[in-house]
Amino acid sequence: xxVSRDSNPARRTHTAFYDVxxxxxxxxxxxxxxxxxxxxRYGFD
Numbered sequence: 001x002x003v004s005r006d007s008n009p010a011r012r013t014h015t016a017f018y019d020v021x022x023x024x025x026x027x028x029x030x031x032x033x034x035x036x037x038x039x040x041r042y043g044f045d
Contacts, residue, residue: 015038017031033041 013035014032015035016029017033019028019030020026021028038044
């Protein structure tokens with residue numbers, strides 16, 4: 001049986017926005033949104 005990911009909110013896909021600071025050896029997360037919000041922001045809806 002196939003179950004849509006949308007039917008289980010705990011399994012939703014998210015998008016992380018981040019900066020890579022190579023000189024410092026760091027990755028800084030600057031935002032996390034669900035996939036629907038990311039699509040709205042970047043015109044994929």
